Amino acid sequence: QKEVEQDPGPLSVPEGAIVSLNCTYSNSAFQYFMWYRQYSRKGPELLMYTYSSGNKEDGRFTAQVDKSSKYISLFIRDSQPSDSATYLCAMSAYGNKLVFGAGTILRVKS
């Protein structure tokens, strides 16, 4: 089993839709969970950061972590064409080494 699994998509939605992205993981030592957005040939840009289980909201973005199920989600409300990008989940244990998912390609059609 891969340490972090993420459906690569692509996921195509109409403008204004609610987008749900998720990752599963196998390493129970992971405590820190991040979502990064990556545009083509650019570096990952941090969107959301969560420690341990729970929800966190920032504007149109909500991150959820369910450690009991080893499952994390990112919801994007009122999606815009500018949200079209690759979304990477990443997680780490007690050190600073991040383990990334494969990334989900999101396309928001206007």
Place this chain on the structure above:
Amino acid sequence: EPEVTQTPSHQVTQMGQEVILRCVPISNHLYFYWYRQILGQKVEFLVSFYNNEISEKSEIFDDQFSVERPDGSNFTLKIRSTKLEDSAMYFCASSDADAANVLTFGAGSRLTVL
């Protein structure tokens, strides 16, 4: 907004040549990293650096790779004798002491080995 700066943005080199990729991390950050992303694949951890020494490295980071902080602002990745499979985007990142797991990435250096 503070950012991590990487140079060059793209480098083409012949197999067997040495390459140095340069990074200027965010000025008050204390932790520095290199990651790489082969085209179409995951972002992978290479090495982390703190207090002028390597704190962790992956199995990818073999004797061909080295890192250095030659002065107070630069952080470099050297590949001694490049191979075709070293072709990838190389991302530098940094984080501060208060949120060491919150990494800010640079835009990347694309390395093409011919």
